[in-house]
């Protein structure tokens with residue numbers, strides 16, 4: 001697809017790190033699969049990816065966990081002890 005930000009770049013499959021902060025929680029996920037603009041590097045996550053990140057943030061809030069940082073591939077293994 002053509003990038004919405006610069007309207008010039010084609011997007012290609014890549015990965016990025018996503019930081020999601022809400023109130024007092026901080027969720028950092030690395031190697032998130034996204035489409036990345038080849039010109040301006042804007043990253044586009046699909047709905048399933050976005051939903052799983054928001055879902056994890058929700059679980060963190062419910063469990064009283066404040067800070068999480070891990071690989072996207074490990075997201076399905078939640079809950080895990082965080083270190």
Ligand SMILES: [Zn+2]
Pocket residue numbers: 003004005006007008009037038039040041042
């Ligand atoms: Zn772009």
